[in-house]
Amino acid sequence: MHDDVFAAQPAEIIPFLKRVLPFSELDDATLAALARTCTIDFQPKGTRLLTQGKTTVEHLLIIQRGGVKLYLMQEQGEDRLVDYRGEGGIVGALGIIRNAPASLTADTIEDTFVFRMPAAEFRRLVETHPAVSRHFLKNLSEHYVSRAFSELRRQHADLCADSPLTLFSTRLGDIVHREPLAIESGRSVRDAAAIMMAEGIGSLLVTAPDGSPAGIVTDKDLRRAVAEGEDPAAPVEFIMSAPLVTASHRDMCFDALLSMMARQIHHLAVLREGRVTGMVTSHDIMVLQGRSPVSLFREIVAQRTLEGLHPLSQKVPLVVGSLIEEGAKAGNITRMITVLNDLILEKLLTMLQDRMGPPPVPFCWMLMGSEGRREQTFHTDQDNALIHGDPADAEEAARAEAYFAAFSAEAIEHLGRCGYPPCPGGMMASNPQWRMPFARFRDFFEGMLILPEPREVLNATIFFDFRPGYGHTELGEALRRHVTAHASREGVFLRHLARDCLAARPPLSFFRSFIVEKDGEHKDTLDLKTRGLVPFVDFARLFALRHAIAETNTLDRLHLLAEGGHIAADLASEAAEAYEFLMQLRLVHQMRQIREGREPDNRVRPDALSELEKKTLKEAFTVISGLQGFIRDVFRLNVA
Incomplete structure (x- = not known):
């Protein structure tokens, strides 16, 4: 490792750790004591931090700035990239917890600063703070890692373009392997723990007296019950998570994974014809392939500043690259790019709205062109519009125009800094022509349909692919319903098109x-x-x-x-x-x-x-x- 190691000032590290799970759950005194044990280390791009099976992990590394890739070195064939970790990412925890050599190889992919926490301090923290132990037991269990590595090795040999075992083309029903086990409400927490231990499972359905699913109890719920001193004889419904979150067996694994992350849960009940036929975990889905967008997703979700969002879109190709190499179909790739881009947009507009305050009337940010079709690649200009509720009077109309003019101008600027260049033709929400109340947008589309001129037909190739992207999406959906119903009746317009x-x-x-x-x-x-x-x-x-x-x-x-x-x-x-x-x-x-x-x-x-x-x-x-x-x-x- 590089030798540029310096003492880290507590005043520098404490605010940072307060933004990083699980350290953000610690009290100020514990954080201050922990910060005094840390050093800061600079690692240039291309530095080997850990070597799987060889490196004894002496420090927990917390990425302050930069990026690290984690991969599995294979005896035959190319190395398999497992994850990418950016700001706030943690490297080396599993090796310290297991007191074993590193399980993955870790390299910096850009100039990187890390806080180094001595292994002994981290181990003591895990042993004395339930919040920290729960976090790492959940994410770094030896059982999961061994399963993940096994799947990676197996799939390296047989994964191809037509393989159904990919994150974006596999349906939940395809990875359900057993009927879910259940426990009746009224039975004890101790009974639930005994069943889960005997069966080697991480969750149980909890059924109501009529046999319907009432909730779920997971290993996380059991650990929380023990940490909080819950009576083992207490009814299991006292600690279960409810209501039960479900998904259809037809849903794609990628959608299910994003849903779990957004809800901060790790189990989904899979429904087939209205009946729970299995349980799926985020771990089950992530082992489908060697690289997952989860890390970048988490980095986007965790971002707290507009400026911090700017470089994140540049990391999308890093995540997508392995999918292309493994032969994933283009439809799945563009869909994943769209999901990540949509998430950046959502974070950006949410923070911007928090900064500017609530709008005078509801609005919907609309995506058009390739964004509206969910067909974005790595070179996508901005094509967007803003539709807002019809103002009640002239005063509200003036306030709406002033607010949305400033809001859209700043949004377009920040999207540009995020790597999405402005539309050369000016078809963006910052242009007053594409920022208007619902009634005017409705009239705009009707005019285009009734009196189609060459320019209107050209606009149609962009505007008729719109979809709601952010905000009060019902406005965009109502406009879509209106346009869909009217366009089919306008024969002259369709003939021009x-x-x-x-x-x-x-x-x-x-x-x-x-x-x-x-x-x-x-x-x-x-x-x-x-x-x-x-x-x-x-x-x-x-x-x-x-x-x-x-x-x-x-x-x-x-x-x-x-x-x-x-x-x-x-x-x-x-x-x-x-x-x-x-x-x-x-x-x-x-x-x-x-x-x-x-x-x-x-x-x-x-x-x-x-x-x-x-x-x-x-x-x-x-x-x-x-x-x-x-x-x-x-x-x-x-x-x-």
């Missing part, structure tokens, strides 16, 4: 050669977005509006169109497969550019692709011709 869908021709010559730029800075490249992806997005939007489908995501639109019998199932399937391939190619291209330190774009060189990629790309472009032919037939467009 259909003509616009034919403008982007697939970049293939008569002899099926790629049509690329002939000269200039983009020579020998083609734009995957405008020439490849846009025709699929346009097609799905057109027919979703025609058939009053409110969904905005392209793949989901195609699925619903086929499910409703509006387009042939084989056409929808071909379109979805081609679209996902193009999106995958775009993501891989952008990820490579990011790792090379370049700004991500949408331009690829066909001659740099493999023969298989070239062939598949040509097939994807051919599907565009089929979609455009279908549009001509449905709308009777005699366009050559």
Whole structure:
């Protein structure tokens, strides 16, 4: 390790520890005593902090600034990244608690400052403070870690693009392996502990007299009961967690994991046809693959300043990179990027609203374009709008305009600092044209539908993909319902939109050669977005509006169109497969550019692709011709 170790001033470390779990639960005197034992250490980027199986962990490391990656070194094949830890992250706890060598290898990925706490002090803290012991027993149990490592080793050999065992394509029902065990209300805490120990499980359902689930008792509840001196003979419902939090067996594991983190729980009851058929824990889900977005999620949630949010979006590619390498489908990757981006937006607007005070009227921050479709990649401009409640009078209207003008201007500025560049066309909430009351927004959309001009049709390609992003989402949902109901009845508008869908021709010559730029800075490249992806997005939007489908995501639109019998199932399937391939190619291209330190774009060189990629790309472009032919037939467009 690096030798730049200095004594840390308690005045410097105490405020920091007050923001970091579980130290934030300690009293001031304990924190002050603990701070006096700590030193501060600077570790340059690329420093090895721990080596799995070798390093004796002599200090608990608490990251003050910077980042550390934790990974499993494997005898064969590439190392497996397990986690990323940023500000407030803790490294080395498991080794100290187990009094064993490090279980993972830890390297700094940027210049990093850490507070170093002697192992003996940390061990004493765990032994004397129940809040600290509960925290680390929950997160670092030997049983969990051994299971996680076992899964990682197994999956390294068989994980591929088509494997169902991925965080973003596995449904909860697929990982439920046994019926849940239950205990009747009225039985004792001691009985619950005995059953859980005998069965080797971490939770029990608690049933009401009629047999319905009343709550859940977990190992955490038992530890809290012991720490608080609860009578072991007390009825189990005295310590259970209620109401029972449930999820459908059809829910994706990623959604369930985010739900658990947001609620700060670690168990979900899985429902099938209204009946609890199993229990799933956050640990069960996290071992599905080697890297999880949990750490970045926690870092975003824990952030307390607007300025602290600014660098976090730059860490999204670090989390997403392993998914791309492991072959996760593009639809799942963009969905995960969207969830993380949405979380940053939510934190940013919440803190901004706390700073400015409550708005005069309810509002909804709307996301449009690729953000509205949940199809963001690593290069996404801002496309947003702000809709607010209709003011009661002129005075309230003036106050609303002043508030939202300042609010949106500052929000756009901070989003820019977070790495989301402003829209070149000014389609942002800071523009008064895209910030207005509900009634005016409703009239705006109706005017676009009734009297479609070329400019309105162009706006439609961005605005008709909107979704509520933050705030009083009912405003956005009400507008979506209104637009969905009206658009399907406006034949002239839909016909204009259909003509616009034919403008982007697939970049293939008569002899099926790629049509690329002939000269200039983009020579020998083609734009995957405008020439490849846009025709699929346009097609799905057109027919979703025609058939009053409110969904905005392209793949989901195609699925619903086929499910409703509006387009042939084989056409929808071909379109979805081609679209996902193009999106995958775009993501891989952008990820490579990011790792090379370049700004991500949408331009690829066909001659740099493999023969298989070239062939598949040509097939994807051919599907565009089929979609455009279908549009001509449905709308009777005699366009050559």
